[in-house]
Amino acid sequence: MDEDPHTADAAWALADIQRRQQQVIDQATVPGWYWWAVGALMVVLAVGVDVRTPAALGAAVPVFAVGLLTATGAAVRGQFRQARLRNGLLDGTGVTAILGFVALIVGGTLGIAFALRAGGIHYPATLACLAGGTAMGLGGPVLMRTLRRIMLGNRAGSPR
């Protein structure tokens, strides 16, 4: 049985609307390298803290600050040049996911660091940040996929 041409046209239009909105959402995704860069910078800062010399801390803090600003600038520069996402796409669930991810990384890293220090292990902050940085590198893309799914669910015409 042939499909009504108007129905076929409407179905094609809805699929194209979804594809175009995905294009906007995808260009706003934070690239995978960013999470590993931030994880590596956490380790650099932790080494400065663990070595406990003014020179080490004096080197680690600027590297961390400049590195973080540079990486963040590079990650978001392209997005702001192209299109800014509509505010309503990222709802309370998305904000909760971001805050939960940050709390998990920070809380986990601090917890590991304090536990290692209590156990008398050398370089507790560095080891904890190695774990936290790895979690960030692996978890960042997962967070992005979650946010993408949330935003696609909030776009016009999505099956809610």
Add this chain to the structure above:
Amino acid sequence: MTAARFDDLIHPPTRLAIVSLLAASQWADFKFIRDSVALSDSALSKQLATLEQAGYVEIRKGFVGKRPRTSARLTPAGRTAFEQHVAALQAMVARSGVKIVPS
């Protein structure tokens, strides 16, 4: 619930693609729209002018440093028209029983 209203101005494929991009954005850069929809500068300008005349799109011209930069955004009327058009398309598809499988 959004009222369904088929919009002949939005429905042609090129304009539908432009409006769909803008519907997910607060604003979008002219070059981003042009490259996404694969149009020439003049063709995109013409389509945006049509949408602007209908009150659906607002065009913003400015400078970033010394470079001219043009961006576009949906007006509230444009967003309402788009949402009503999507609702009309969904109603057409729902009546036929066809399912759109999300990609």
